Amino acid sequence: MSSVFGKPRAGTGPQSAPLEVNLAILGRRGVGKSALTVKFLTRRFISEYDPNLEDTYSSEETVDHQPVHLRVMDTADLDTPRNCERYLNWAHAFLVVYSVDSRQSFEGSSSYLELLALHAKETQRGYPALLLGNKLDMAQYRQVTKAEGTALAGRFGCLFFEVSACLDFEHVQHVFHEAVREARRELEKNSLARPLFISEERALPHQAPLTARHGLASCTFNTLSTVSLKEMPAVAQAKLVTVKSSRAQSKRKAPTLTLLKGFKIF
Numbered sequence: 001m002s003s004v005f006g007k008p009r010a011g012t013g014p015q016s017a018p019l020e021v022n023l024a025i026l027g028r029r030g031v032g033k034s035a036l037t038v039k040f041l042t043r044r045f046i047s048e049y050d051p052n053l054e055d056t057y058s059s060e061e062t063v064d065h066q067p068v069h070l071r072v073m074d075t076a077d078l079d080t081p082r083n084c085e086r087y088l089n090w091a092h093a094f095l096v097v098y099s100v101d102s103r104q105s106f107e108g109s110s111s112y113l114e115l116l117a118l119h120a121k122e123t124q125r126g127y128p129a130l131l132l133g134n135k136l137d138m139a140q141y142r143q144v145t146k147a148e149g150t151a152l153a154g155r156f157g158c159l160f161f162e163v164s165a166c167l168d169f170e171h172v173q174h175v176f177h178e179a180v181r182e183a184r185r186e187l188e189k190n191s192l193a194r195p196l197f198i199s200e201e202r203a204l205p206h207q208a209p210l211t212a213r214h215g216l217a218s219c220t221f222n223t224l225s226t227v228s229l230k231e232m233p234a235v236a237q238a239k240l241v242t243v244k245s246s247r248a249q250s251k252r253k254a255p256t257l258t259l260l261k262g263f264k265i266f
């Protein structure tokens with residue numbers, strides 16, 4: 001099933017260059033966004049974390065025999081989407097996460113999917129999204145059934161997975177690679193040579209901010225009325241740490257330690 005909201009906005013590079021994919025992880029606090037990100041990058045599960053950290057990590061991946069330069073933004077919204085343009089204008093694809101043992105977080109994920117769908121409608125661009133029910137190892141405390149997750153994903157045309165950041169790495173990796181595939185499908189629809197961020201001149205002068213109109217306060221889209229053709233934007237409040245996943249997986253050398261500053265690993 002395809003998970004496309006609207007039209008694509010960026011293109012693949014030449015065949016020899018790695019594909020560049022930006023992936024944002026969204027969801028309410030405590031659903032396991034950081035745990036999933038760190039699991040994917042290091043194969044490890046974290047037990048302690050700084051909930052206010054919002055970092056963007058970089059990893060060289062190979063997906064379907066194709067090199068991919070993947071950037072992952074582990075967002076740190078509070079209870080609702082906030083200052084969303086920092087990821088809406090940056091990401092090629094989104095992982096929307098809830099926790100299977102929290103109905104509140106499931107409702108939160110629905111808000112994020114609505115936000116993405118509305119943004120896609122406003123901008124006429126494509127935003128592949130995957131819905132993830134995390135903490136599958138806590139299934140005995142389930143508040144959200146698998147059928148409910150499937151139904152929500154179906155409503156928004158998303159892929160859906162139940163995962164656990166503390167169980168097998170391969171399943172988590174599969175999900176991230178599926179996100180890359182979804183982004184790549186979108187990127188391949190557009191033949192631009194490099195990943196560029198193109199904002200069309202598309203003023204919305206008489207309309208309130210999208211999220212305000214739909215009850216998602218705090219998100220503004222003030223770049224919509226400007227013309228811009230720019231390379232990778234600076235990510236507000238985010239620092240870029242390059243991590244070679246093969247190295248991170250095998251050794252506890254500097255990149256891993258840098259990445260995991262603030263986390264306790266075991």
Ligand SMILES: Nc1nc2c(ncn2[C@@H]2O[C@H](COP(=O)(O)OP(=O)(O)OP(=O)(O)O)[C@@H](O)[C@H]2O)c(=O)[nH]1
Binds near residue numbers: 033034051053138
């Ligand atoms: N049992 C279980 N616990 C998990 C899992 N993923 C994360 N946790 C725990 O859930 C808590 C929150 O995890 P985080 O990864 O920090 O969640 P987050 O979504 O990044 O939260 P914020 O940073 O506050 O936005 C931590 O105590 C984790 O150890 C999981 O798959 N299973």
